[in-house]
Amino acid sequence: GAVVSQHPSWVICKSGTSVKIECRSLDFQATTMFWYRQFPKQSLMLMATSNEGSKATYEQGVEKDKFLINHASLTLSTLTVTSAHPEDSSFYICSSPDRADSPLHFGNGTRLTVT
Amino acid sequence: QKEVEQNSGPLSVPEGAIASLNCTYSDRVSQSFFWYRQYSGKSPELIMSIYSNGDKEDGRFTAQLNKASQYVSLLIRDSQPSDSATYLCAGLFSGGYNKLIFGAGTRLAVHP
Numbered sequence: 705g706a707v708v709s710q711h712p713s714w715v716i717c718k719s720g721t722s723v724k725i726e727c728r729s730l731d732f733q734a735t736t737m738f739w740y741r742q743f744p745k746q747s748l749m750l751m752a753t754s755n756e757g758s759k760a761t762y763e764q765g766v767e768k769d770k771f772l773i774n775h776a777s778l779t780l781s782t783l784t785v786t787s788a789h790p791e792d793s794s795f796y797i798c799s800s801p802d803r804a805d806s807p808l809h810f811g812n813g814t815r816l817t818v819t
Numbered sequence: 820q821k822e823v824e825q826n827s828g829p830l831s832v833p834e835g836a837i838a839s840l841n842c843t844y845s846d847r848v849s850q851s852f853f854w855y856r857q858y859s860g861k862s863p864e865l866i867m868s869i870y871s872n873g874d875k876e877d878g879r880f881t882a883q884l885n886k887a888s889q890y891v892s893l894l895i896r897d898s899q900p901s902d903s904a905t906y907l908c909a910g911l912f913s914g915g916y917n918k919l920i921f922g923a924g925t926r927l928a929v930h931p
Binding site: 710736738746747748750753795797799801804806807808809810811812813815 | 853860862863864865868907909917918919920921922923924
């Protein structure tokens with residue numbers, strides 16, 4: 705089945721630094737990648753949608769200059785949390801459909817802790 | 820109204836019983852629905868997808884979709900302690916882009 709590989713699975717960083725999260729589709733072309741964030745005991749909130757070769761679309765309230773998304777190829781999308789602060793500590797998950805209207809295939813998630 | 824609504828629970832059922840999870844949706848969500856299971860600290864995993872009115876069965880799981888009532892449910896028969904997790908209902912955004920909108924999730928606890 706379609707697999708999305710997400711790295712790192714967890715990261716601890718100091719306040720003010722930047723963190724990059726990578727998601728790769730291993731056996732399909734991920735034309736679209738969705739980035740979600742999940743705080744403890746809350747549901748997944750869509751942050752942004754990236755399409756290969758074009759600018760990402762951000763959901764209302766998500767700072768595009770803080771959460772930089774790059775989707776330069778059909779198999780790789782990255783999310784960079786710039787100048788991270790403790791309130792950015794969360795579980796970040798990428799996902800992609802392998803075809804139109806198909807269910808999303810999720811990466812394993814990245815647990816970010818900003819100290 | 821939220822686009823996808825679920826009772827957060829917890830829903831507690833004894834082992835072997837039927838667990839019934841419910842979800843309602845607004846007009847902003849299309850007719851494709853998915854149930855995901857999420858264990859604590861893990862990524863969601865797909866359990867069922869349902870696209871048309873009626874029931875769809877897969878092993879111990881049955882998804883039901885009622886378009887007229889804008890209601891989708893998931894039944895888990897012979898519930899096991901390993902089924903204890905948060906169940907997320909999701910629907911495709913009607914505006915396209917393959918965007919999934921998730922409900923808040925229902926926490927299920929199956930006790931021995």
